[in-house]
Amino acid sequence: MSRDNRHASSWLIGESIRETYQGVGCEFRPKDIVADIRKQYGIQISYDKAWRAKELALGSIRGSPEESYNTLPSYCYVLEQKNPGTITDIVTDCDNQLKYFFMSIGASLAGFHTSIRPVVAVDGTFLKAKYLGTLFIAACKDGNNQIYPLAFGIGDSENDASWEWFLQKLHDALGHIDDLFVISDRHGSIEKAVHKVFPHARHGVCTYHVGQNLKTKFKNPAIHKLFHDAAHAYRVLEFSFIFGQLEMIDPRAARYLMDIGVDQWARSYSTGKRYNIVTTGIVESLNAMLKNARDLPVLQLVEKLRNLLQKWFVTRQQQAMSMSTELTMWADGELRSRYNMSATYLVEPINSKECNVNYVGISAQVNLDTRSCTCRQFDLDHIPCAHAIAACRFYNISCYTLCSKYFTTK
Incomplete structure (x- = not known):
């Protein structure tokens, strides 16, 4: 207990809790470490020391973030060699630091060209590792209405330059696609990039995001329900009837929706083929699934994505082979x-x-x-x-x- 005696170092504590962090998604926080060390050894350690111990334990399991970035080019080379048709790209800045990363697995691209509705949902989500950044995702739905990841990217943030770079790489990977439809939230950078990179594609907005904005701005449940019904209506006549009711309840909400562009969110006015896909829910679901993986260093995150795709392709092939019906x-x-x-x-x-x-x-x-x-x-x-x-x-x-x-x- 005396200051003259040597205390347990962060490294020693980190080694003692190392096994706790095996696997992804552990919620063993610094305050949990403080309580656990007190209970197990009768020793009081500071929060700072617990935080350093956690970082050291994670570093010994996953390697350092810097090492992870340095190994990424070698990983991409092997990935392309072992998975024909796979496209990866790494862009660094003037200090040789990672600026952008892109990955699309060959099997995903091959399946998209032969079997997938040409409707792509795009979105970004923040990363939580040491150097932060944004994970960009492009996903579709397969014939059984399941999530079909198409491409992933990493950039500094959701800005005009990063979205344009990611969508340009996606365009290069896909080539020209007739009747392509891109769905996103109302992020201005995405809209600009879609019009610039995919000039022949149609662009629509996610009805869920518009609905949530409507809830926040106008705080009337009746308005939200009428918007949902109008957005999902198949006939223009049906849409006009429902939207007329909405307009009578709150003209400001109707004007807000008209300013977005009816063809952007209303199924009956859509100028392209959306099929039954009206939201970016496929990407949101993928974001939620990757919640814990977003804590990982970049190399482990990319490997997690590759492994997820491998599992899904195997499982779905088995499902398809067991289906006795002509349709999924x-x-x-x-x-x-x-x-x-x-x-x-x-x-x-x-x-x-x-x-x-x-x-x-x-x-x-x-x-x-x-x-x-x-x-x-x-x-x-x-x-x-x-x-x-x-x-x-x-x-x-x-x-x-x-x-x-x-x-x-x-």
Whole structure:
């Protein structure tokens, strides 16, 4: 207890707690270390010493952040050699410090070109390791409506230059994609970069983010619900009716939404193919999953991302091979639900491929040749709506043949 006697060093304490930090996501904080050392050894240590002990323990397991950055180029070289088609890039500043990093695994790129709806959600999230920074993510949805990571990047922050660099690398990796649709939150840097790097792509905003901003600005639950209903409406007529109600309740909220641009968030006014993807939830879910990994040094973070993709590809291949349906489990469930709805619909033929479909006084016109229906659900989701399924039953056509290839089990 005397100051003349030698005390336990931070290194010694760090070695004693080292095993506690094995794995990702440990919540053993400095104050927990203070309490644990007091309980286990009867010794009182300062918070500062506990913090240093934690840093030393993590350093002995993960290596130093500086060492991690230095090893990254070698890691990328091996990654490209072992995974054909993989694209990585590292940009350093004038002091040879990492400025930008990009990674897209070859398997992700190959799958995107053959099997994935061309709708890409992009977002950034902050890193929590010693040198901080931002993790950029581009993700899609696969045919079973699951998250499909496409590319990752690291930069200093979410600014014009970093977003333009990341999206340019994504463009170089993908090449020109017909009907590409990019979804993001309303971050100004993303919007500028999308218009500059993907001039032929359509850009839409996440309806969830717009809805949350609406809640914050106008604090009226009725407004938020009407916005949600208007954003998800398939028909312009239906949208106009709902938006008219919103406008009567609060003209300021309606003006705010109009200023964003109706075609940016309303499904019925969308000028590109969004399919059923209206939010950046796929990226937000990925951010949440990587919450603990964002504490890691850069090399361990990148390896965590690679390992996650490897696990998902193996699991989903096994799932696909076990599916006995022509469509994925999710798409098949959607189709069956609509099939059950269509059981009582009345079909009035116009010609061999067109008909009117009536249900309780509401009618829709279906054209099986153009794969369209005036309800617009068939046109926008690219899965037959209940009206189209009723028409298929009448003409003795399999409704499975009218689904987009992106939803097939193959």
